[in-house]
Amino acid sequence: MSDREQFLISEEPYYREVHKEIELYEAAYAVRMPLMLKGPTGCGKTRFIEYMAWKLGRPLITVACNEDMTASDLIGRFLLDANGTRWQDGPLTTAARIGAICYLDEVVEARQDTTVVIHPLTDHRRTLLLDKKGELISAHPDFQLVISYNPGYQNLMKDLKQSTKQRFGALDFDYPSADIESEIIAHETGLEQEAASKLVQIAHRGRNLKGHGLDEGISTRLLVYAGQLVAKGIDPKAACQMTLVRPLTDDPDMRDTLDAAVSTFF
Template identity: 80%
Template sequence: MSDIIQQYRIEKEPYYRPVSDEVELYEAAYSVRMPMMLKGPTGCGKTRFVEHMAWKLGKPLITVACNEDMTASDLVGRFLLDAQGTRWQDGPLALGARFGAIVYLDEVVEARQDTTVVIHPLTDNRRVLPLEKKGELVHAHPDFQLVISYNPGYQSLMKDLKQSTKQRFGGLDFNYPDHAIETEIVAHETGVNAEVAGKLVSIAERARNLKGHGLDEGISTRMLIYAGSLIATGVDPVKACRVALVRPITDDPDMRDALDAAVTTFF
């Protein structure tokens, strides 16, 4: 395997706590190389899940953070000029297709629709990637798989995947885990005890109930891990929660007061 792709191998097992049968379903999907779509709120574990599965399957993982300025060339590749003249550089899709990596397009709907259509030939029975500028047709390596993710809560009619794209993927729904599992995750990731982790989860659950009632998004599991990590270093829990949970998600004074009150209820 090319040295270029070796850097994308995950050497150490990423911690992931299964919530349901998502691990078994993903393994089955990978066995038939089905492209997969992961849907769920921000910070609920989608990226960690993909990292864990890539490690479990022993495959390199190439992650692309999608954005509205991303072009098809950013995904496929382009010619570059250097001291020796012009050379071709594969983009992440071409690299993954050549060498059998899992390519993960995170928040794929942030990319323009005219950019995301380049994935179509890779996500049906053809499993090819045309490099039109280079005049090459890359046949996907047998181990190649494409995975995309997005947060349905952020979608509008202007920002959504085409049906012609959606129907090329299998789908897994993700959400924040139930109280006991999320407490276990926070305790494991931060080193705080189960009591402190449970209090952090309770604060998050209150905030999530405010989604759509003053908050665009609730407190994520990722944010709880930030707060727990601060507490584990000796930061006062109330201050840690203000820094990691309350201040990042809202600037509204009344909402901040409500969330601060929830923090002081538990700490």
């Protein structure tokens, strides 16, 4: 299997379009525009980019960014082996070489001195300098850089620099409308529409508490987890407590409030 083939998505991921984002992405990819996906945790950003990579027939390399990630983690480094040292490409370098879509998930979690290495790949140069190796890579014609982050978590101490933001087009994502989200839950879990709709109503109660005791609302991803447990025969109230309440907060009063919302529907 070639490097390119191992990163191809073989089966179609389920994705429900909300606001013509598929058409917009296809146009952006046609001109290889770097893209920024902005939206809350678990609202479908990663699923969207997986679907688009499948639809376009392009390899996808995903990097989960974190505060300890260095430029070498993205670009590559020399490693020791039995024969001495050898160069190991990082995921960004691999993507640039083979013409993959490189998806940097939650990019603001990475240090700013790390994210600046992507700048030459996001303008007319489309190059990547491997300074430790003394090599300048010209990105494959199919290469595209996509980043994502959750604006709700950002503050003055942790945000993208304007010099980085203005290298990207942007698509806003949010939780779908109630009917579409119910459809997604039913499709992903096999639940009846009525049960899926109840889960979505609980989520809406929880999302109204964001900024009033909760840092983040109940995500579509968590609703899928709850639906999967219910579909396996778990009591709906217990399933919701496990997936929609306990992961979000340890505050006793907030747990009671969310538990009451669950009891309203189940």
